[in-house]
Amino acid sequence: MKIYRVNMTEGKVTTEDVKQDYVALGGRGLTSQIIADEVDPTCNPIGAKNKLVIAPGLLSGTNAPSSGRLSVGTKSPLTGTIKESNAGGTAAQKLAKLNVKAIVVEGKPEDNKFYTMTVNKDGIKLEDVSDNLLGKGNYEVMEKVQEELGEDVCVMSIGQAGEYKLQSASIAVSDPEGRPTRHCGRGGTGAVMGSKGLKTIVIDDTDAPGVSIVDKDKFKKSARGLAKALLDHPVCGEGLPEYGTSILINILNESGGLPTKNFRTGRFEGADKISGETIADVIKERGGQTAHVCHPGCVMRCSQIYNDKDGNYLTGGFEYETVWGFGANSEIDDIDAIAMMDRICDDIGVDTIEMSTTIAVAMEAGIIEFGDAEGAIDLLKQIGEGTPLGRIIGNGTGFTGKAFGLTRVPVVKNQSIPAYDPRAVKGVAVTYATSTMGADHTAGYAVTANILGIGGDVDPLSKEGQVALSRDLQIATAAVDSTGLCVFAAFAILDNEVALPAVVDMLNAQYGIELVADDVTKLGESILKAERDFNVRAGFDNSDDRLPDFFLEEECSPHNVKFDITDEELDEVYNF
Amino acid sequence: MKVTVRLFATLKDFFPKNQKKVLVELEAGSTVNEVVEYFGIPQTTPLIIKVNGRSGSKSTVLKDGDRVGIFPPVGGG
Numbered sequence: 001m002k003i004y005r006v007n008m009t010e011g012k013v014t015t016e017d018v019k020q021d022y023v024a025l026g027g028r029g030l031t032s033q034i035i036a037d038e039v040d041p042t043c044n045p046i047g048a049k050n051k052l053v054i055a056p057g058l059l060s061g062t063n064a065p066s067s068g069r070l071s072v073g074t075k076s077p078l079t080g081t082i083k084e085s086n087a088g089g090t091a092a093q094k095l096a097k098l099n100v101k102a103i104v105v106e107g108k109p110e111d112n113k114f115y116t117m118t119v120n121k122d123g124i125k126l127e128d129v130s131d132n133l134l135g136k137g138n139y140e141v142m143e144k145v146q147e148e149l150g151e152d153v154c155v156m157s158i159g160q161a162g163e164y165k166l167q168s169a170s171i172a173v174s175d176p177e178g179r180p181t182r183h184c185g186r187g188g189t190g191a192v193m194g195s196k197g198l199k200t201i202v203i204d205d206t207d208a209p210g211v212s213i214v215d216k217d218k219f220k221k222s223a224r225g226l227a228k229a230l231l232d233h234p235v236c237g238e239g240l241p242e243y244g245t246s247i248l249i250n251i252l253n254e255s256g257g258l259p260t261k262n263f264r265t266g267r268f269e270g271a272d273k274i275s276g277e278t279i280a281d282v283i284k285e286r287g288g289q290t291a292h293v294c295h296p297g298c299v300m301r302c303s304q305i306y307n308d309k310d311g312n313y314l315t316g317g318f319e320y321e322t323v324w325g326f327g328a329n330s331e332i333d334d335i336d337a338i339a340m341m342d343r344i345c346d347d348i349g350v351d352t353i354e355m356s357t358t359i360a361v362a363m364e365a366g367i368i369e370f371g372d373a374e375g376a377i378d379l380l381k382q383i384g385e386g387t388p389l390g391r392i393i394g395n396g397t398g399f400t401g402k403a404f405g406l407t408r409v410p411v412v413k414n415q416s417i418p419a420y421d422p423r424a425v426k427g428v429a430v431t432y433a434t435s436t437m438g439a440d441h442t443a444g445y446a447v448t449a450n451i452l453g454i455g456g457d458v459d460p461l462s463k464e465g466q467v468a469l470s471r472d473l474q475i476a477t478a479a480v481d482s483t484g485l486c487v488f489a490a491f492a493i494l495d496n497e498v499a500l501p502a503v504v505d506m507l508n509a510q511y512g513i514e515l516v517a518d519d520v521t522k523l524g525e526s527i528l529k530a531e532r533d534f535n536v537r538a539g540f541d542n543s544d545d546r547l548p549d550f551f552l553e554e555e556c557s558p559h560n561v562k563f564d565i566t567d568e569e570l571d572e573v574y575n576f
Numbered sequence: 577m578k579v580t581v582r583l584f585a586t587l588k589d590f591f592p593k594n595q596k597k598v599l600v601e602l603e604a605g606s607t608v609n610e611v612v613e614y615f616g617i618p619q620t621t622p623l624i625i626k627v628n629g630r631s632g633s634k635s636t637v638l639k640d641g642d643r644v645g646i647f648p649p650v651g652g653g
């Protein structure tokens with residue numbers, strides 16, 4: 001394995017051996033450690049001193065099920081904290097097969113040009129593409145690259161939002177069909193990529209050496225064990241492939257935790273019209289696809305391909321948070337309009353969660369009315385056009401809230417709060433408040449025990465047990481995010497005692513090491529500590545681990561609950 | 577007493593076609609299990625039960641006007 005260092009100031013690429021401290025790290029563990037070791041925490045995130053680190057997970061590129069997740073690390077322009085943004089798509093598997101442990105992009109070109117970075121078995125090359133790709137959206141960029149290099153290459157790219165260095169800009173990663181449906185969405189990683197003068201990263205694994213595995217038989221056996229645990233689990237093996245992640249709309253609505261009208265209430269009148277059940281019906285009717293994979297080898301297959309009324313491809317990888325945000329939270333119940341918004345975000349290259357909460361805040365500001373789907377589509381298009389209003393929206397929820405003088409602005413550390421009301425799902429609220437990433441549900445997905453009855457039962461409305469629940473999940477997730485496994489594998493890991501040992505056995509078999517289950521916890525803890533330490537050095541303290549005032553002051557119906565976990569209790573999360 | 581019942585995802589097969597919710601008449605003191613039996617959902621089917629938006633179980637005792645939502649195991653995120 002090797003680490004590539006790409007200096008964009010000089011246009012120079014160097015290859016490094018993996019130092020001993022990094023050998024057992026991958027994915028988030030590695031990106032966060034490199035950022036913590038090498039980046040000045042006080043630097044300007046879109047300046048030359050920040051770095052962008054791209055790393056496949058420890059198991060990526062093998063036939064471990066659902067292990068092709070990619071981590072991109074940086075100092076976030078949105079939050080000012082450390083950031084790991086995780087995406088599917090085919091990049092991680094190809095990088096791992098090329099024996100790339102990480103790519104560290106640093107510096108900043110002085111000529112303001114945009115480049116394509118090509119990674120293949122011979123190394124890394126940079127090419128000026130300012131003339132042919134600049135100003136183009138992700139769909140066109142990926143098509144153009146594939147026309148030239150074939151459909152098998154993976155393309156990572158930024159749309160117009162990344163070129164403008166907007167704080168919600170994402171990095172698109174092509175799915176198996178070569179479309180930009182998977183994104184490092186959260187935290188503005190696309191703005192950092194844009195600031196480095198990178199428009200596209202092309203990964204070609206033709207004649208790649210492949211991943212070496214010390215004990216192949218043992219690995220195979222454990223991989224099968226994990227695949228079985230995933231397929232046997234009713235959510236991983238049945239719910240996700242059949243309905244996709246939007247299956248959550250109805251259960252969150254029923255539980256009174258589906259944020260509606262910019263986090264006013266916990267139930268949405270039109271929930272059924274935007275539910276996973278409805279989406280699956282529409283997809284089938286129009287010849288789309290459920291049980292799609294974001295990368296080959298995923299057995300949970302939560303992804304989908306959504307066609308328009310005429311049966312033509314409209315969008316893919318359409319997810320619960322997106323449907324919730326442009327739907328319930330913006331009071332829009334037109335699923336085709338929501339799918340169109342997803343498509344536009346994927347194309348311009350902006351985070352759908354951040355954009356959907358921003359649209360609701362724009363509605364709050366009176367720029368458009370709640371429920372105005374056409375108006376929302378127009379606002380999103382303006383981001384790509386680079387109008388002044390588009391640039392305000394593209395800088396996210398916090399920025400837009402400030403621009404219009406609002407207080408009902410759902411952000412923590414300036415990153416928007418996703419699809420579970422913090423008052424009615426208190427475990428995940430603790431995660432929003434305390435995560436090193438800003439408000440991020442995936443960082444410690446307490447919705448499991450709060451709502452879904454997975455990994456135990458913790459009453460979502462009571463403050464009892466939420467801090468411990470969130471802490472344990474945040475630690476476990478940091479470790480899972482290092483393996484390259486999809487975070488949804490955690491559903492099986494939490495419920496089936498065979499799953500975690502299978503993961504540990506695979507790591508041992510692949511790397512010839514002797515981890516025990518306890519080491520997984522230790523790894524998670526050390527990652528969180530390194531991330532938190534970076535944030536402290538960047539100027540963050542406990543007072544940043546707080547929710548916006550309105551969640552403490554206003555009740556959320558139907559349960560009429562406020563957020564009542566105290567500051568002192570929140571500060572307990574890092575007692576480990 | 578009457579309770580409003582919603583069944584979701586795969587459980588929709590046990591529901592009258594195209595109906596979003598059903599008003600079910602039950603004897604006072606009935607539990608969620610009576611609802612499960614009413615719709616003919618096999619006892620072995622794993623279920624997530626919400627009564628008035630709170631976590632419930634088959635033995636939760638119902639009262640007039642309750643809102644019952646029943647799901648197979650679901651997840652995402």
Ligand code: SF4
Nearest residue numbers: 088294298300302486
């Ligand atoms: S479960 Fe979904 S998000 Fe996770 S790896 Fe599979 S297709 Fe991708």
